[in-house]
Amino acid sequence: MTRGRTLNFWAALALVPALVGCGSGVPAPSPLATQGVTDAMIAAGNGDEWLTYGGGYDEQRFSPLTQITDKNVGQLGLAWSADMDTARGQEATPLMHDGTLYVSTAWSMVKAYDAKTGALKWSFDPEVPRETLAHVCCDAVNRGVALYGNKVYVAALDGRLIAIDQKTGKQVWSTKAVPDQKNYAITGAPRIAKGKVLIGSAGAEYKARGSIAAFDAETGKELWRWHTVPGNPADGFENDAMERAAKTWAGKWWEVGGGGTVWDSITYDPASDMVYFGTGNAEPWNPDVMSRGDGDALYTSSIVALNASTGEYAWHFQETPEDRWDFDSDAQITLADLTIDGKPRRVVMHAPKNGFFYVLDARTGAFLSGKPFAMVNWAKGLDPKTGRPDILPEARYEKTGGVFIGLPGLYGAHTWHPMSFSPKTGLVYIPTNNTAMAYKAAENFEITDIGGQMGLDFGAVAMPADAKVRSDVKAATTGALMAWDPVAQKEVWRVDYPGPSNGGTLATAGNLVFQGTAGGEFRAYAADRGTPLWSFPVQTGIIAAPMTYAIDGEQYVAILAGWGGLWDIFSGVLASNSGPPRNISRLLVFKLGANGKLPPAPPMNAMVLDPPAFTGTAAQVAQGGNLFSRYCSGCHGDAAVAGAINPDLRHSGAIASADAIKSIVVDGALKHNGMVSFKSAVKPADAEAIRHYLIKRANEDKALEMAARK
Numbered sequence: 001m002t003r004g005r006t007l008n009f010w011a012a013l014a015l016v017p018a019l020v021g022c023g024s025g026v027p028a029p030s031p032l033a034t035q036g037v038t039d040a041m042i043a044a045g046n047g048d049e050w051l052t053y054g055g056g057y058d059e060q061r062f063s064p065l066t067q068i069t070d071k072n073v074g075q076l077g078l079a080w081s082a083d084m085d086t087a088r089g090q091e092a093t094p095l096m097h098d099g100t101l102y103v104s105t106a107w108s109m110v111k112a113y114d115a116k117t118g119a120l121k122w123s124f125d126p127e128v129p130r131e132t133l134a135h136v137c138c139d140a141v142n143r144g145v146a147l148y149g150n151k152v153y154v155a156a157l158d159g160r161l162i163a164i165d166q167k168t169g170k171q172v173w174s175t176k177a178v179p180d181q182k183n184y185a186i187t188g189a190p191r192i193a194k195g196k197v198l199i200g201s202a203g204a205e206y207k208a209r210g211s212i213a214a215f216d217a218e219t220g221k222e223l224w225r226w227h228t229v230p231g232n233p234a235d236g237f238e239n240d241a242m243e244r245a246a247k248t249w250a251g252k253w254w255e256v257g258g259g260g261t262v263w264d265s266i267t268y269d270p271a272s273d274m275v276y277f278g279t280g281n282a283e284p285w286n287p288d289v290m291s292r293g294d295g296d297a298l299y300t301s302s303i304v305a306l307n308a309s310t311g312e313y314a315w316h317f318q319e320t321p322e323d324r325w326d327f328d329s330d331a332q333i334t335l336a337d338l339t340i341d342g343k344p345r346r347v348v349m350h351a352p353k354n355g356f357f358y359v360l361d362a363r364t365g366a367f368l369s370g371k372p373f374a375m376v377n378w379a380k381g382l383d384p385k386t387g388r389p390d391i392l393p394e395a396r397y398e399k400t401g402g403v404f405i406g407l408p409g410l411y412g413a414h415t416w417h418p419m420s421f422s423p424k425t426g427l428v429y430i431p432t433n434n435t436a437m438a439y440k441a442a443e444n445f446e447i448t449d450i451g452g453q454m455g456l457d458f459g460a461v462a463m464p465a466d467a468k469v470r471s472d473v474k475a476a477t478t479g480a481l482m483a484w485d486p487v488a489q490k491e492v493w494r495v496d497y498p499g500p501s502n503g504g505t506l507a508t509a510g511n512l513v514f515q516g517t518a519g520g521e522f523r524a525y526a527a528d529r530g531t532p533l534w535s536f537p538v539q540t541g542i543i544a545a546p547m548t549y550a551i552d553g554e555q556y557v558a559i560l561a562g563w564g565g566l567w568d569i570f571s572g573v574l575a576s577n578s579g580p581p582r583n584i585s586r587l588l589v590f591k592l593g594a595n596g597k598l599p600p601a602p603p604m605n606a607m608v609l610d611p612p613a614f615t616g617t618a619a620q621v622a623q624g625g626n627l628f629s630r631y632c633s634g635c636h637g638d639a640a641v642a643g644a645i646n647p648d649l650r651h652s653g654a655i656a657s658a659d660a661i662k663s664i665v666v667d668g669a670l671k672h673n674g675m676v677s678f679k680s681a682v683k684p685a686d687a688e689a690i691r692h693y694l695i696k697r698a699n700e701d702k703a704l705e706m707a708a709r710k
Helices: 009-020 039-044 130-135 240-246 467-475 565-574 618-631 658-665 684-709
Strands: 076-083 095-097 100-104 110-114 120-124 146-148 151-155 160-165 171-176 191-193 196-199 211-216 222-227 266-269 274-278 302-307 313-318 333-340 343-350 356-361 367-372 379-382 389-391 404-406 420-422 427-434 437-441 478-485 490-497 505-508 512-516 521-526 532-537 547-551 554-561 586-592
Touching (some): 095 146, 095 547, 146 191, 191 266, 427 512, 512 554, 618 684
Antiparallel strands (some): 110 120, 146 151, 151 160, 196 211, 211 222, 274 302, 333 343, 343 356
């Protein structure tokens, strides 16, 4: 919408139905929002202000601002920047209201800046315990805040939902939003729906039962909660939907929670008062571990629609039945009005990790169309009537017993990195990955082994250390910015990148698409044809999405630079053994005619492999590899190849000493850095096996480096 010092005609028009109580689909403002950000302001759209994570209720990430266009974007320069006080992953989209830019950073910290000058107004630190990182999949990231009334809402990594005063940065209330703070975490941005704050949680690789909950925006009181998987049948079911879902599970899934976490996508439609959200993978990945067989395991890897006022089930669509590849459906859900077969349809558009682009009826969830937008080899295709995938036999790796190199892999054809939709071009702009991943059923993985609080419950080896497998995976892994026609279900244009995990996108009425790259550039392209028009070197990778706003007639574009999370975990395997540049966490703001400069870039993070000689046994390596995959890979990388944020243990001097590894892994010598003791799951003999595995891996890759130099 366009609210700054004054409202323009269109924003004022959008407010009228809500103020007079007409049935226009725009909700009447909650009594809680008599000042500050209101329901009607969010519904009006993302013009001068950017009031919610996706720019508006529809999550289109489209701005009607036109000062910056495909004709003058070359004049864009740095207006101001602000370095963050953490070097961990940065995934948030800033919000702007009343001249203040609000952004969350790693460890769930929140900062407020003068949106015009960059002056820091306040900073809030929820003081997340650093040991929380021991049961988080993918770094201490946070994707953003929510605004409503006079409050800022942030969901902290340790499972708290916190309300902060917009003006002072002081905490107003805090409530625990998860069942427990050992198996659950929160990395996503809250959403607002008529005085309610909506949030889910992460943890599908731990002992978690997924859910989404609504909290009163004024008091923090929980109003309703809807679980995504059924609980123990002996305890009864919360609703009919859970009873129906239980028939699609087998074994004792409730003993490990079942997964299906709502860790990112939440979309609210005020016209229907429905909330749509994506759900995570079933837990554990390997269905043989829980004897769940080939059942659908509802409502995992699905889109679910609920009545936002009551939390009652409306419909669901499962995109990946019997998911065993980590193809969760938590990618952004976008609402749009499209003309399909000559008729206007209100639709849900989704590009999840499994590689198919889906268009569903927003009212009923009926499948309208679906086509692959990336390389897919786990399914032959989708049923044209139901949208159900035809799964190929070789993709069921637990049945074949061999290695399945899946396309896409667990990193996904498109994951949380936001896409955008332009009503002007009719195209969706997707940060696309052609990724591969090797899957193999883990040997001797028993249910009694599941640690829950620390171990990743894969039940499958996500990336064997075999050099040939890793080479094949690397060769099959690329990235692209893709413009997709959702009506014709076809690619219109693309810009190829050498690696995956490039940043989220922003589309504007100035015929522009903005995107940051993992390679360290912030770029602008022509939205209609994909022509590159402008770029700015930011000295670090970007995975977050940009946003735009206007103050006093000037349009600004803002982006949070710095990367981490899942990209950091897999970057070494997927990109290069030497790793990417050092991470720099920084907020960057641009406008036409500005000429700001960044400080000199720090040196590249290139370390020499110089491991001690391998003296262990094959049995120790096998044991250590299994333990590393389960307890260490979440931070230190598959096959022990890490990125730039967490240490690459192949280079660590500690692996030369059994006592040093024991003091870190078992005794918690580095707990002040977030590396807490794993003594509840890893014994001294286990730590020694992990050490020999690391030495073996380091020597293998050292040999590859030496061979490459010849």
